[in-house]
Amino acid sequence: MKKFKKLLNEDKYFKSELDLLGNPSTENLWQTFFEKNTWIFGYGLNFVFSTNLEDKKIEQVVSGFSFNEYGKRVDSLLKTRGIISSLCFVEIKNHDTKLLNNRQYRADCWSVSNELSGAVSQIQKTVQKSITNLPTQNRINDSNGNPTNEIVYLYKPKAYLIVGNLSEFITEHGVNESKYSSFELFRQNTSSPEIITYDELFERAKFLLDNEINK
Template identity: 45%
Template sequence: MIEDVDHSPLLHLTTFGSEHRASHRKSSQSLQLDREIGAELFGILCKAFDFAATSAAGGDEARLIAAYRSNPELFRKLIENDEAAHDVVAMAHRRQQVDRFRRLLTDDDYFDSEVDASPGGAESIWQKFFEANPWIFGLSLGGQLLTSWDDRRLEQVVAGFSVSGVGKRVDALLRTSGRIRSMVFAEFKSHRTDLLSSKYRSGCWAPSHELSGAIAQAQGTVHRAVLDIGDRLQDKTSDGSDIPGRFTYLLRPRSYVVIGQLSEFIGEAGGEHQEQIRSFELFRRQLVEPEVVTFDELYARAEWLVSSPSASVE
């Protein structure tokens, strides 16, 4: 094997003639094969010697790899012009993101390394992750499709008649899709945040300080937004002018708190702690707003979306 001028591998074959010739043996003929030609030769050999039954899959893969490396731009154009191929690529990306979601939840060393590399701490890791993957919020939190208020970031400041300037900061500002759109708020903490604190009375466990604080924060954010903005917010263009007929409503807007994991309720022997489960479920189901969702519940929904045979890419 030798290298071409671009450092790609070449197979160099040389013949030296007969061993019985009078003169000293020397190279008489040479042939160099690159990856593309090698793949073609492999296909010819498979066909000539009936290797196709056992080697067709490997041969096809080798030829595809060689063709892609010889002209990757052409492959990209083919994919861009093929709607099905675009869906496959997009779904593959989402599966990769769900796998990263799983690692962030279950691999402590991986999550700690991400935190060490981020100046904002644990919550900023999730902030950035969900900003890069708004589809997880949009398809998982409710029955309606939720879209980010701003394509560039989920976190916004709610004040006055806009969502910029000094005001109440919300981790994720979204809105429903459809003819009538409504504003939706979300706050998220860390998957390591406790959902419950200590036992308050026999069989009753109190919500953790972080959970009750997050609920109060979400309720305050929604209340301030409704007071400042009113029932309806006019959509505007980049120059500040109104977009006719484009409004977002704030009529008892929905809100969510994403916090903790249900695995907190698994005991030392691997069994479920029924009193803790009952305390948590009764607490969150009696809340009018916000709705409390755990990180592992959000992950399970995202995993289902990319594993379901009927899953589609919006």
């Protein structure tokens, strides 16, 4: 959690981590971080425990043929945990991605940024192609092509978009309600993907982790 917090709040630390990884894109840095900390998704997404597929990285190919072969990549392909497991999809964008455009669309009305609307379209298209190309029952193979005895199902999968930070709406004297309401109304009326900001993901994981430690 300390590293998560520093990545979110300390620009110099974030840049140093980029340098350590050979200066990849910021999205790749978050991809690497979440790859090592998949429990954050498990604790943070709708409080339904999710985890990566056995012997699979969270970034997977999900259309074209199947995630056991090749096709379109999704930032994170997860499964729900239970007696029966289903696939769910996560698209990871940057923590500093702007959620709204810089100028009002109309008085008291702010439109979402091109980056946010594009990310929503991107994961919606990925899910649609996956439903078209993947069977409802998927038997998982490991990296050598051997069956893992793991089966996951695909019907109408949940999708999540991790993007931006609610601090965008904080001013010196409080919350810009006009901006915040414009964003909140947009995401409440977007049924899929569920849009989660980085600060929300951090607070969800921190809350559940703190409660686990204090038991």
